[in-house]
Amino acid sequence: MAIKEKSKELERNNANLTSNNHHLNIIGLTKEKLLQKNLKVIAEEYIELEKLKNNFAHIVLKNQDLLDFSEFINFPRFSIKESSLIKKGISTNLRGLNIVSVDASTVSKKFMNVDFSFLKTIGVKYYFKKNDEAKISFFPDLSGYNNYFVQANLFNHNEDASEAKTSIDMTFMEINLLNRMIESSSEIDMIIIDGSIVIMPINLIFSKDPEISKKYDGLLKEYQRLYSNCKEKSIILIGSIKDTRTSALSHFLRDSIQLLKPSYTRLEDFIKLNYRTIMEYFSDIDLFNRLLKKSERSCIFNCKREIDKIRDTGIKKEIPYYFPYSFYAFYLKTAEFDAPCRIEFFLDEEKTLERASERADLISSILLPISSLNEHYGLPIPQIEAHRRAVFKPKEIELLFNNIARILTKNGVKLLEKRRNRRPF
Numbered sequence: 001m002a003i004k005e006k007s008k009e010l011e012r013n014n015a016n017l018t019s020n021n022h023h024l025n026i027i028g029l030t031k032e033k034l035l036q037k038n039l040k041v042i043a044e045e046y047i048e049l050e051k052l053k054n055n056f057a058h059i060v061l062k063n064q065d066l067l068d069f070s071e072f073i074n075f076p077r078f079s080i081k082e083s084s085l086i087k088k089g090i091s092t093n094l095r096g097l098n099i100v101s102v103d104a105s106t107v108s109k110k111f112m113n114v115d116f117s118f119l120k121t122i123g124v125k126y127y128f129k130k131n132d133e134a135k136i137s138f139f140p141d142l143s144g145y146n147n148y149f150v151q152a153n154l155f156n157h158n159e160d161a162s163e164a165k166t167s168i169d170m171t172f173m174e175i176n177l178l179n180r181m182i183e184s185s186s187e188i189d190m191i192i193i194d195g196s197i198v199i200m201p202i203n204l205i206f207s208k209d210p211e212i213s214k215k216y217d218g219l220l221k222e223y224q225r226l227y228s229n230c231k232e233k234s235i236i237l238i239g240s241i242k243d244t245r246t247s248a249l250s251h252f253l254r255d256s257i258q259l260l261k262p263s264y265t266r267l268e269d270f271i272k273l274n275y276r277t278i279m280e281y282f283s284d285i286d287l288f289n290r291l292l293k294k295s296e297r298s299c300i301f302n303c304k305r306e307i308d309k310i311r312d313t314g315i316k317k318e319i320p321y322y323f324p325y326s327f328y329a330f331y332l333k334t335a336e337f338d339a340p341c342r343i344e345f346f347l348d349e350e351k352t353l354e355r356a357s358e359r360a361d362l363i364s365s366i367l368l369p370i371s372s373l374n375e376h377y378g379l380p381i382p383q384i385e386a387h388r389r390a391v392f393k394p395k396e397i398e399l400l401f402n403n404i405a406r407i408l409t410k411n412g413v414k415l416l417e418k419r420r421n422r423r424p425f
Helices: 003-027 031-062 159-184 202-206 210-232 248-259 268-273 275-281 284-291 305-313 353-371 381-390 394-410
Strands: 086-088 098-110 115-130 133-139 148-153 190-194 236-241 296-298 325-332 341-348
Touching (some): 031 275, 098 381, 098 394, 115 159, 133 159, 148 394, 248 284, 248 325, 268 275, 325 353
Parallel strands (some): 098 190, 190 236
Antiparallel strands (some): 098 115, 115 133, 236 341, 296 325
Protein backbone atom coordinates (compact mmCIF):
# COMPACT_ATOMS: atom_id res chain seq x y z
CA MET A 1 0.00 0.00 0.00
CA ALA A 2 1.38 3.44 -0.91
CA ILE A 3 2.27 5.83 1.89
CA LYS A 4 -0.29 8.33 0.69
CA GLU A 5 -2.99 5.67 0.75
CA LYS A 6 -1.96 4.71 4.27
CA SER A 7 -2.34 8.32 5.32
CA LYS A 8 -5.88 8.47 3.93
CA GLU A 9 -6.75 5.17 5.55
CA LEU A 10 -5.44 6.47 8.87
CA GLU A 11 -7.71 9.51 8.60
CA ARG A 12 -10.71 7.24 7.95
CA ASN A 13 -9.74 4.97 10.84
CA ASN A 14 -9.44 7.91 13.20
CA ALA A 15 -12.87 9.13 12.18
CA ASN A 16 -14.24 5.65 12.83
CA LEU A 17 -12.47 5.50 16.17
CA THR A 18 -13.98 8.81 17.22
CA SER A 19 -17.40 7.50 16.25
CA ASN A 20 -16.80 4.24 18.11
CA ASN A 21 -15.64 6.06 21.24
CA HIS A 22 -18.67 8.34 21.10
CA HIS A 23 -20.91 5.28 20.84
CA LEU A 24 -18.97 3.65 23.67
CA ASN A 25 -19.45 6.66 25.95
CA ILE A 26 -23.22 6.69 25.41
CA ILE A 27 -24.08 2.99 25.55
CA GLY A 28 -21.09 1.17 26.96
CA LEU A 29 -19.81 -2.34 26.23
CA THR A 30 -19.22 -5.47 28.20
CA LYS A 31 -15.68 -5.96 29.42
CA GLU A 32 -15.33 -8.96 27.09
CA LYS A 33 -16.28 -6.93 23.98
CA LEU A 34 -14.01 -4.12 25.05
CA LEU A 35 -11.05 -6.48 25.42
CA GLN A 36 -11.79 -8.45 22.25
CA LYS A 37 -12.63 -5.61 19.87
CA ASN A 38 -12.24 -1.96 20.82
CA LEU A 39 -8.88 -2.13 22.57
CA LYS A 40 -7.52 -4.15 19.67
CA VAL A 41 -8.76 -1.56 17.15
CA ILE A 42 -7.17 1.28 19.11
CA ALA A 43 -3.86 -0.60 19.39
CA GLU A 44 -3.82 -1.42 15.67
CA GLU A 45 -4.52 2.18 14.69
CA TYR A 46 -1.73 3.42 16.95
CA ILE A 47 0.68 0.88 15.42
CA GLU A 48 -0.28 2.15 11.96
CA LEU A 49 0.25 5.74 13.09
CA GLU A 50 3.69 4.88 14.47
CA LYS A 51 4.69 3.43 11.10
CA LEU A 52 3.59 6.63 9.35
CA LYS A 53 5.45 8.80 11.87
CA ASN A 54 8.63 6.79 11.41
CA ASN A 55 8.25 7.10 7.62
CA PHE A 56 7.91 10.85 7.96
CA ALA A 57 11.01 11.09 10.20
CA HIS A 58 12.96 9.02 7.67
CA ILE A 59 11.90 11.38 4.87
CA VAL A 60 12.92 14.47 6.86
CA LEU A 61 16.39 13.01 7.52
CA LYS A 62 16.70 11.92 3.89
CA ASN A 63 15.88 15.45 2.66
CA GLN A 64 17.91 17.43 5.22
CA ASP A 65 20.06 19.13 2.61
CA LEU A 66 16.97 20.37 0.77
CA LEU A 67 15.35 21.71 3.94
CA ASP A 68 17.35 24.93 3.81
CA PHE A 69 15.60 27.91 5.44
CA SER A 70 18.31 30.50 4.67
CA GLU A 71 16.10 32.71 2.52
CA PHE A 72 13.41 32.98 5.21
CA ILE A 73 15.13 33.26 8.61
CA ASN A 74 15.43 37.06 8.54
CA PHE A 75 11.71 37.54 7.93
CA PRO A 76 10.15 38.80 11.21
CA ARG A 77 7.15 36.46 10.94
CA PHE A 78 9.25 33.39 10.10
CA SER A 79 9.87 31.72 13.46
CA ILE A 80 12.66 29.27 12.58
CA LYS A 81 15.90 31.21 12.98
CA GLU A 82 18.60 28.88 11.63
CA SER A 83 19.08 27.62 8.11
CA SER A 84 19.25 23.91 8.93
CA LEU A 85 16.89 21.80 11.00
CA ILE A 86 19.49 19.78 12.95
CA LYS A 87 22.89 20.75 14.37
CA LYS A 88 25.58 18.66 16.05
CA GLY A 89 26.56 19.59 19.60
CA ILE A 90 29.98 19.32 21.25
CA SER A 91 30.60 18.96 24.99
CA THR A 92 32.78 21.51 26.73
CA ASN A 93 35.07 21.28 29.76
CA LEU A 94 33.08 22.42 32.80
CA ARG A 95 36.06 23.07 35.05
CA GLY A 96 35.61 26.32 36.98
CA LEU A 97 31.97 26.85 36.00
CA ASN A 98 29.29 27.73 38.57
CA ILE A 99 25.87 26.43 37.54
CA VAL A 100 22.74 27.21 39.55
CA SER A 101 19.36 25.53 39.34
CA VAL A 102 16.19 26.42 41.20
CA ASP A 103 12.89 24.62 41.57
CA ALA A 104 9.67 25.13 43.51
CA SER A 105 6.72 23.00 44.51
CA THR A 106 3.36 23.40 46.18
CA VAL A 107 0.83 21.21 47.95
CA SER A 108 -2.72 22.26 48.82
CA LYS A 109 -5.12 20.89 51.42
CA LYS A 110 -8.68 21.80 50.48
CA PHE A 111 -11.62 21.95 52.89
CA MET A 112 -15.21 23.12 52.66
CA ASN A 113 -14.46 26.61 54.04
CA VAL A 114 -10.73 27.17 53.58
CA ASP A 115 -7.71 26.02 51.57
CA PHE A 116 -4.16 25.79 52.90
CA SER A 117 -1.26 25.94 50.47
CA PHE A 118 2.31 24.98 51.37
CA LEU A 119 5.06 26.27 49.08
CA LYS A 120 8.75 25.53 48.95
CA THR A 121 11.61 26.65 46.73
CA ILE A 122 15.29 25.70 46.80
CA GLY A 123 18.36 26.91 44.91
CA VAL A 124 21.26 24.55 44.18
CA LYS A 125 24.73 25.69 43.10
CA TYR A 126 27.27 23.37 41.48
CA TYR A 127 30.89 24.49 41.28
CA PHE A 128 32.51 22.08 38.83
CA LYS A 129 36.07 21.06 39.58
CA LYS A 130 35.85 18.81 36.54
CA ASN A 131 33.05 17.32 34.45
CA ASP A 132 32.27 14.56 36.93
CA GLU A 133 33.23 16.28 40.19
CA ALA A 134 31.52 19.27 41.79
CA LYS A 135 31.13 21.13 45.08
CA ILE A 136 27.43 21.55 45.90
CA SER A 137 25.90 24.33 48.00
CA PHE A 138 22.32 25.43 48.65
CA PHE A 139 20.40 28.67 49.02
CA PRO A 140 18.90 30.12 51.17
CA ASP A 141 19.08 27.19 53.58
CA LEU A 142 22.47 25.50 53.91
CA SER A 143 20.89 22.06 54.23
CA GLY A 144 18.89 22.58 51.04
CA TYR A 145 15.50 21.67 52.45
CA ASN A 146 14.00 24.42 54.61
CA ASN A 147 12.58 27.35 52.66
CA TYR A 148 8.81 27.24 53.15
CA PHE A 149 5.83 29.51 52.82
CA VAL A 150 2.25 28.76 53.87
CA GLN A 151 -0.89 30.63 52.92
CA ALA A 152 -4.56 30.28 53.73
CA ASN A 153 -7.13 31.16 51.08
CA LEU A 154 -9.82 32.60 53.34
CA PHE A 155 -11.89 34.40 50.72
CA ASN A 156 -14.62 32.50 48.95
CA HIS A 157 -12.73 32.31 45.65
CA ASN A 158 -13.55 29.75 43.00
CA GLU A 159 -10.97 27.00 42.58
CA ASP A 160 -9.46 28.52 39.42
CA ALA A 161 -8.75 31.82 41.19
CA SER A 162 -7.24 30.05 44.20
CA GLU A 163 -5.01 27.94 41.98
CA ALA A 164 -3.94 31.03 39.99
CA LYS A 165 -2.96 32.81 43.21
CA THR A 166 -0.95 29.84 44.44
CA SER A 167 0.74 29.42 41.06
CA ILE A 168 1.77 33.09 40.97
CA ASP A 169 3.07 32.93 44.54
CA MET A 170 5.11 29.81 43.81
CA THR A 171 6.63 31.32 40.68
CA PHE A 172 7.35 34.58 42.50
CA MET A 173 9.17 32.68 45.25
CA GLU A 174 11.29 30.92 42.64
CA ILE A 175 12.21 34.05 40.65
CA ASN A 176 12.76 36.12 43.80
CA LEU A 177 15.10 33.43 45.17
CA LEU A 178 17.12 33.57 41.97
CA ASN A 179 17.38 37.35 42.16
CA ARG A 180 18.63 37.16 45.74
CA MET A 181 21.19 34.52 44.75
CA ILE A 182 22.47 36.66 41.87
CA GLU A 183 22.63 39.84 43.94
CA SER A 184 24.52 38.11 46.77
CA SER A 185 27.05 36.27 44.58
CA SER A 186 29.45 37.22 41.81
CA GLU A 187 30.15 33.60 40.88
CA ILE A 188 27.29 32.35 38.72
CA ASP A 189 27.83 31.44 35.07
CA MET A 190 24.56 29.71 34.19
CA ILE A 191 21.10 29.43 35.75
CA ILE A 192 18.75 26.55 34.94
CA ILE A 193 15.07 27.09 35.69
CA ASP A 194 12.91 23.98 35.85
CA GLY A 195 10.36 25.12 33.28
CA SER A 196 9.97 28.10 30.99
CA ILE A 197 11.88 31.37 31.37
CA VAL A 198 9.03 33.24 29.68
CA ILE A 199 6.45 34.95 31.89
CA MET A 200 3.24 33.20 32.88
CA PRO A 201 0.17 33.07 30.60
CA ILE A 202 -1.61 36.21 29.46
CA ASN A 203 -5.03 35.10 30.79
CA LEU A 204 -3.96 36.19 34.28
CA ILE A 205 -3.96 39.81 33.10
CA PHE A 206 -7.69 39.66 32.48
CA SER A 207 -8.54 38.31 35.92
CA LYS A 208 -11.44 40.11 37.58
CA ASP A 209 -9.80 39.46 40.95
CA PRO A 210 -7.81 42.60 41.90
CA GLU A 211 -5.57 40.56 44.19
CA ILE A 212 -4.52 38.30 41.31
CA SER A 213 -3.97 41.29 39.03
CA LYS A 214 -1.76 42.95 41.65
CA LYS A 215 0.21 39.75 42.23
CA TYR A 216 0.70 39.36 38.48
CA ASP A 217 2.09 42.90 38.21
CA GLY A 218 4.57 42.07 40.96
CA LEU A 219 5.57 38.90 39.15
CA LEU A 220 6.21 40.81 35.90
CA LYS A 221 8.52 43.18 37.76
CA GLU A 222 10.36 40.26 39.37
CA TYR A 223 10.96 38.69 35.94
CA GLN A 224 12.20 42.03 34.63
CA ARG A 225 14.60 42.19 37.58
CA LEU A 226 15.84 38.67 36.80
CA TYR A 227 16.49 39.39 33.12
CA SER A 228 18.29 42.64 34.01
CA ASN A 229 20.41 40.92 36.67
CA CYS A 230 21.45 38.18 34.25
CA LYS A 231 22.27 40.70 31.54
CA GLU A 232 24.29 42.89 33.92
CA LYS A 233 26.32 39.97 35.31
CA SER A 234 26.67 38.07 31.99
CA ILE A 235 24.79 35.05 33.33
CA ILE A 236 23.25 32.61 30.86
CA LEU A 237 19.64 32.07 31.92
CA ILE A 238 17.93 29.01 30.49
CA GLY A 239 14.65 27.17 30.99
CA SER A 240 14.82 23.38 30.83
CA ILE A 241 11.39 21.91 30.16
CA LYS A 242 11.31 18.16 30.61
CA ASP A 243 7.77 17.35 29.49
CA THR A 244 5.78 19.40 27.00
CA ARG A 245 3.14 18.56 24.41
CA THR A 246 3.57 21.76 22.41
CA SER A 247 3.73 21.44 18.62
CA ALA A 248 5.09 24.90 17.85
CA LEU A 249 8.28 23.84 16.05
CA SER A 250 6.50 21.00 14.25
CA HIS A 251 3.98 23.49 12.89
CA PHE A 252 6.78 25.91 11.93
CA LEU A 253 8.46 23.06 10.06
CA ARG A 254 5.21 22.18 8.28
CA ASP A 255 4.78 25.80 7.17
CA SER A 256 8.43 25.97 6.12
CA ILE A 257 8.12 22.91 3.92
CA GLN A 258 5.14 24.56 2.25
CA LEU A 259 7.22 27.72 1.63
CA LEU A 260 9.89 25.57 -0.01
CA LYS A 261 7.20 24.57 -2.54
CA PRO A 262 7.40 20.77 -2.61
CA SER A 263 6.45 19.24 -5.95
CA TYR A 264 6.94 16.01 -7.84
CA THR A 265 10.38 17.25 -8.88
CA ARG A 266 11.42 18.82 -5.54
CA LEU A 267 10.83 17.39 -2.06
CA GLU A 268 8.52 14.90 -3.73
CA ASP A 269 8.67 12.50 -0.76
CA PHE A 270 6.67 14.99 1.31
CA ILE A 271 3.98 15.21 -1.38
CA LYS A 272 3.66 11.41 -1.49
CA LEU A 273 3.31 11.27 2.26
CA ASN A 274 0.66 14.00 2.53
CA TYR A 275 2.93 15.67 5.10
CA ARG A 276 0.46 18.35 6.26
CA THR A 277 -1.93 15.69 7.56
CA ILE A 278 0.75 13.53 9.19
CA MET A 279 2.36 16.45 11.00
CA GLU A 280 -0.85 17.17 12.89
CA TYR A 281 -0.18 14.02 14.92
CA PHE A 282 3.25 15.17 16.18
CA SER A 283 4.28 17.03 19.29
CA ASP A 284 7.71 18.63 19.09
CA ILE A 285 9.26 16.12 21.47
CA ASP A 286 7.69 13.21 19.59
CA LEU A 287 9.05 14.43 16.25
CA PHE A 288 12.55 15.39 17.37
CA ASN A 289 12.96 12.24 19.42
CA ARG A 290 12.85 10.47 16.04
CA LEU A 291 15.08 12.98 14.26
CA LEU A 292 17.85 13.72 16.76
CA LYS A 293 20.76 11.53 17.73
CA LYS A 294 22.52 11.91 21.05
CA SER A 295 24.33 15.31 21.31
CA GLU A 296 22.31 16.82 18.45
CA ARG A 297 19.97 19.79 18.75
CA SER A 298 17.20 21.27 16.65
CA CYS A 299 17.30 24.69 15.04
CA ILE A 300 16.43 27.63 17.29
CA PHE A 301 13.01 29.25 16.96
CA ASN A 302 11.12 32.19 18.48
CA CYS A 303 9.15 31.39 21.62
CA LYS A 304 8.11 34.78 23.07
CA ARG A 305 4.46 34.36 22.13
CA GLU A 306 3.00 35.31 25.51
CA ILE A 307 4.96 38.56 25.62
CA ASP A 308 3.91 39.37 22.07
CA LYS A 309 0.26 38.81 23.02
CA ILE A 310 0.59 41.10 26.04
CA ARG A 311 2.17 43.80 23.88
CA ASP A 312 -0.58 43.46 21.29
CA THR A 313 -3.37 43.96 23.82
CA GLY A 314 -1.99 47.36 24.82
CA ILE A 315 -3.23 46.73 28.36
CA LYS A 316 0.23 46.52 29.89
CA LYS A 317 1.81 49.44 28.04
CA GLU A 318 5.04 49.13 30.01
CA ILE A 319 5.69 45.56 28.79
CA PRO A 320 7.96 46.59 25.86
CA TYR A 321 10.13 48.45 28.35
CA TYR A 322 10.15 45.52 30.76
CA PHE A 323 11.16 42.94 28.18
CA PRO A 324 13.19 44.33 25.25
CA TYR A 325 14.46 40.83 24.57
CA SER A 326 14.22 38.06 22.00
CA PHE A 327 13.27 34.65 23.41
CA TYR A 328 14.40 31.48 21.67
CA ALA A 329 13.97 27.73 22.15
CA PHE A 330 15.46 24.54 20.76
CA TYR A 331 15.36 20.80 21.47
CA LEU A 332 18.47 19.02 22.73
CA LYS A 333 18.95 15.26 22.94
CA THR A 334 21.36 14.61 25.79
CA ALA A 335 20.83 10.88 26.37
CA GLU A 336 20.53 8.03 23.90
CA PHE A 337 17.39 6.47 25.36
CA ASP A 338 15.57 9.58 26.56
CA ALA A 339 13.51 12.13 24.66
CA PRO A 340 14.96 15.60 23.95
CA CYS A 341 14.49 18.48 26.38
CA ARG A 342 13.11 21.85 25.34
CA ILE A 343 15.67 24.55 26.17
CA GLU A 344 14.79 28.27 26.26
CA PHE A 345 17.04 31.34 26.46
CA PHE A 346 16.95 35.07 25.74
CA LEU A 347 19.12 37.79 24.23
CA ASP A 348 18.77 41.53 23.75
CA GLU A 349 16.54 42.32 20.79
CA GLU A 350 19.35 44.00 18.87
CA LYS A 351 21.54 40.87 18.95
CA THR A 352 21.94 39.14 15.59
CA LEU A 353 20.66 35.69 14.68
CA GLU A 354 24.27 34.60 14.36
CA ARG A 355 24.77 35.52 18.02
CA ALA A 356 21.62 33.60 18.97
CA SER A 357 22.90 30.52 17.14
CA GLU A 358 26.25 30.81 18.92
CA ARG A 359 24.48 31.10 22.27
CA ALA A 360 22.50 27.91 21.54
CA ASP A 361 25.75 26.10 20.69
CA LEU A 362 27.34 27.32 23.93
CA ILE A 363 24.34 26.26 26.02
CA SER A 364 24.34 22.83 24.38
CA SER A 365 28.06 22.37 25.04
CA ILE A 366 27.54 23.05 28.76
CA LEU A 367 24.38 20.97 29.16
CA LEU A 368 25.62 17.86 27.36
CA PRO A 369 28.27 16.76 29.90
CA ILE A 370 25.97 17.36 32.90
CA SER A 371 22.92 15.69 31.34
CA SER A 372 24.31 12.45 29.96
CA LEU A 373 25.28 10.61 33.15
CA ASN A 374 22.21 8.37 32.78
CA GLU A 375 21.39 7.18 29.26
CA HIS A 376 17.71 6.83 30.18
CA TYR A 377 17.23 10.21 31.91
CA GLY A 378 18.79 13.21 30.21
CA LEU A 379 18.16 16.17 32.54
CA PRO A 380 21.00 18.35 33.89
CA ILE A 381 22.10 17.08 37.30
CA PRO A 382 21.69 20.50 39.01
CA GLN A 383 18.05 20.53 37.83
CA ILE A 384 17.54 16.98 39.14
CA GLU A 385 19.00 17.91 42.52
CA ALA A 386 16.95 21.10 42.78
CA HIS A 387 13.78 19.14 42.08
CA ARG A 388 14.70 16.45 44.59
CA ARG A 389 15.15 19.08 47.30
CA ALA A 390 12.11 21.16 46.42
CA VAL A 391 9.48 18.43 46.11
CA PHE A 392 7.37 17.93 49.23
CA LYS A 393 7.78 14.66 51.12
CA PRO A 394 4.66 13.14 52.74
CA LYS A 395 6.13 13.60 56.23
CA GLU A 396 6.74 17.31 55.58
CA ILE A 397 3.13 17.86 54.56
CA GLU A 398 1.90 15.89 57.57
CA LEU A 399 4.09 17.90 59.95
CA LEU A 400 3.08 21.30 58.57
CA PHE A 401 -0.61 20.56 58.32
CA ASN A 402 -0.92 18.78 61.67
CA ASN A 403 0.48 21.85 63.42
CA ILE A 404 -2.19 24.08 61.87
CA ALA A 405 -4.93 21.55 62.65
CA ARG A 406 -3.74 21.22 66.26
CA ILE A 407 -3.94 24.97 66.87
CA LEU A 408 -7.40 25.17 65.30
CA THR A 409 -8.69 22.20 67.28
CA LYS A 410 -7.43 23.68 70.57
CA ASN A 411 -9.53 26.75 69.79
CA GLY A 412 -12.65 24.81 68.94
CA VAL A 413 -12.39 25.12 65.15
CA LYS A 414 -13.02 21.94 63.21
CA LEU A 415 -11.99 21.56 59.58
CA LEU A 416 -14.66 19.92 57.46
CA GLU A 417 -13.17 17.95 54.60
CA LYS A 418 -14.82 17.92 51.19
CA ARG A 419 -17.24 15.06 50.67
CA ARG A 420 -15.04 13.42 48.05
CA ASN A 421 -12.42 12.85 50.78
CA ARG A 422 -14.75 11.53 53.49
CA ARG A 423 -17.00 9.00 51.81
CA PRO A 424 -18.28 6.45 54.32
CA PHE A 425 -18.04 3.64 51.75
